[in-house]
Amino acid sequence: MNQTIPLYFSLFNEIGIISQLGRALLDARLPEGIIGSQFSVLNHLIRVKDGRTPLELANSFQVPKTTMTHTISGLQKHKLILIKPHPEDGRSKQVWLTEKGRDLRNNTIASLSPQLVELLSPIPHDQIESMVSNLTKIRILLDNNRD
Amino acid sequence: MNQTIPLYFSLFNEIGIISQLGRALLDARLPEGIIGSQFSVLNHLIRVKDGRTPLELANSFQVPKTTMTHTISGLQKHKLILIKPHPEDGRSKQVWLTEKGRDLRNNTIASLSPQLVELLSPIPHDQIESMVSNLTKIRILLDNNRD
DNA sequence: GTTATTTAGTACGATATCGAAGTATGTAGT
DNA sequence: ACTACATACTTCGATATCGTACTAAATAAC
Numbered sequence: 181m182n183q184t185i186p187l188y189f190s191l192f193n194e195i196g197i198i199s200q201l202g203r204a205l206l207d208a209r210l211p212e213g214i215i216g217s218q219f220s221v222l223n224h225l226i227r228v229k230d231g232r233t234p235l236e237l238a239n240s241f242q243v244p245k246t247t248m249t250h251t252i253s254g255l256q257k258h259k260l261i262l263i264k265p266h267p268e269d270g271r272s273k274q275v276w277l278t279e280k281g282r283d284l285r286n287n288t289i290a291s292l293s294p295q296l297v298e299l300l301s302p303i304p305h306d307q308i309e310s311m312v313s314n315l316t317k318i319r320i321l322l323d324n325n326r327d
Numbered sequence: 328m329n330q331t332i333p334l335y336f337s338l339f340n341e342i343g344i345i346s347q348l349g350r351a352l353l354d355a356r357l358p359e360g361i362i363g364s365q366f367s368v369l370n371h372l373i374r375v376k377d378g379r380t381p382l383e384l385a386n387s388f389q390v391p392k393t394t395m396t397h398t399i400s401g402l403q404k405h406k407l408i409l410i411k412p413h414p415e416d417g418r419s420k421q422v423w424l425t426e427k428g429r430d431l432r433n434n435t436i437a438s439l440s441p442q443l444v445e446l447l448s449p450i451p452h453d454q455i456e457s458m459v460s461n462l463t464k465i466r467i468l469l470d471n472n473r474d
Numbered sequence: 475g476t477t478a479t480t481t482a483g484t485a486c487g488a489t490a491t492c493g494a495a496g497t498a499t500g501t502a503g504t
Numbered sequence: 505a506c507t508a509c510a511t512a513c514t515t516c517g518a519t520a521t522c523g524t525a526c527t528a529a530a531t532a533a534c
Contacts, residue, residue: 199346
């Protein structure tokens with residue numbers, strides 16, 4: 181079982197590098213003033229559901245609340261989201277997408293897609309599928325691990 | 328081929344999240360004052376080879392040179408690396424590991440290993456292997472893509 | 475119902491990351 | 505050998521991220 185350990189570290193190492201390189205691809209497509217972390221929030225609000233609270237978002241991205249406050253305030257400044265008071269909890273807030281935010285996310289993805297397809301064309305489709313499936317399992321394992 | 332595009336985004340999305348969660352696991356093991364980006368440099372110097380120049384390191388991690396200057400200076404402050412003038416290029420420098428740096432990296436990995444083994448135990452070994460192999464291919468594709 | 479504790483978000487100060495401009499060395503062109 | 509350009513690193517100012525301490529609202533204890 182000794183070979184296993186370096187393998188695990190390779191796994192995280194490759195994942196870390198790809199994450200960084202993928203982020204660079206994204207940044208290149210984002211309009212001036214919008215940054216990767218902000219885009220991730222827009223993306224999450226569309227993929228999952230908007231109306232999330234700042235704290236829920238912070239937990240989803242495993243970042244401190246204060247970081248999310250900052251990220252959100254930037255999105256709000258660009259009118260990409262709308263912050264409303266939480267209807268059932270006076271301490272809390274809800275984050276809603278604006279039309280502009282929705283468009284920005286969709287346009288960015290549309291603009292990035294051809295490059296991704298081109299870049300990943302050497303990898304067979306079914307292998308990508310199986311990777312995503314395994315990565316999802318790993319993500320869930322890690323996710324459940326946080327207390 | 329229309330299903331392919333969301334799949335690709337899922338791929339990067341999962342990778343991004345795992346990268347973040349993995350980084351959190353690492354940070355929890357690092358001694359006070361040492362940060363993930365600094366550890367990555369130590370790790371790279373051992374995995375690849377030390378004696379790299381700051382610019383080579385910046386390129387390896389796809390970060391700006393200025394960021395690497397800062398990261399390196401932190402490592403130097405903790406005596407984890409040694410900076411020497413480059414023997415063949417007066418503009419450049421070389422980054423060498425100290426014994427302390429080597430130990431810190433090895434101890435951190437040793438301390439992290441059991442948790443990783445435990446966490447990833449539900450995933451069959453051969454699937455991890457095939458993932459690492461595919462991730463490496465993707466990493467190389469992305470790497471070659473930068474101009 | 476009053477008090478203590480917990481929870482959601484923010485303010486503030488410290489450090490990390492980054493882009494633009496500066497300095498010094500190396501290289502090419504002639 | 506001189507000039508022009510390229511390259512390696514640093515300095516500096518701006519923003520991102522993060523930890524600590526705070527405020528306000530909700531919940532629990534009694």
